[in-house]
Amino acid sequence: MEPNQEPSALKIIAMGQVMVNIPVIAIILITIIVLSYIGLPTLFTYPIASLMGWFLWSRLLDLWKKWAFSLNVSRDRLFKLGKFGFINFYKYRIFDEDEK
Numbered sequence: 001m002e003p004n005q006e007p008s009a010l011k012i013i014a015m016g017q018v019m020v021n022i023p024v025i026a027i028i029l030i031t032i033i034v035l036s037y038i039g040l041p042t043l044f045t046y047p048i049a050s051l052m053g054w055f056l057w058s059r060l061l062d063l064w065k066k067w068a069f070s071l072n073v074s075r076d077r078l079f080k081l082g083k084f085g086f087i088n089f090y091k092y093r094i095f096d097e098d099e100k
Contacts, residue, residue, distance in 0.1 A: 006071060006072055006073050006074075006077070007068075007071050007073065009081055009084075012068060012073060012077075012078070012081045012085075013081055013084065013085035013087070015064065015067060015068075016064050016081070016082060016085050016087035016088075017085060017087070019060055019063060019064045019067065020057060020060045020061055020063075020064050020087050020088075021086065021087060023056065023060060024053045024056050024057045024060065025053075027049075027052055027053055027056050028049045028050065028052065028053040029049075031045075031048060031049035031052050031053075032045055032046065032049045035048060035049065058093075061087070061088055061093060064087065065078065065093075065094065075094050075095055078094055079091055079094040079095070082094065
């Protein structure tokens with residue numbers, strides 16, 4: 001890839017899957033397994049796992065955004081590819097001007 005050239009759509013989506021979706025799914029499944037193993041009722045297991053996944057998703061999404069912005073990917077393109085790749089559905093998460 002030449003300098004100042006944006007990465008391909010496939011690379012942006014693949015990195016989103018690797019950086020965001022796969023770790024979130026893994027944490028949700030591991031949390032469900034561990035909490036079920038220690039005997040916590042399903043009524044509590046799934047909400048706790050979902051909350052942990054949601055928290056992790058918000059943090060990892062910020063890392064994915066920073067990675068993409070460091071490669072000069074536009075916010076519009078990142079939002080469209082994030083929706084297409086099931087990484088992000090919220091426009092405000094990409095267009096938030098208060099970068100952390």
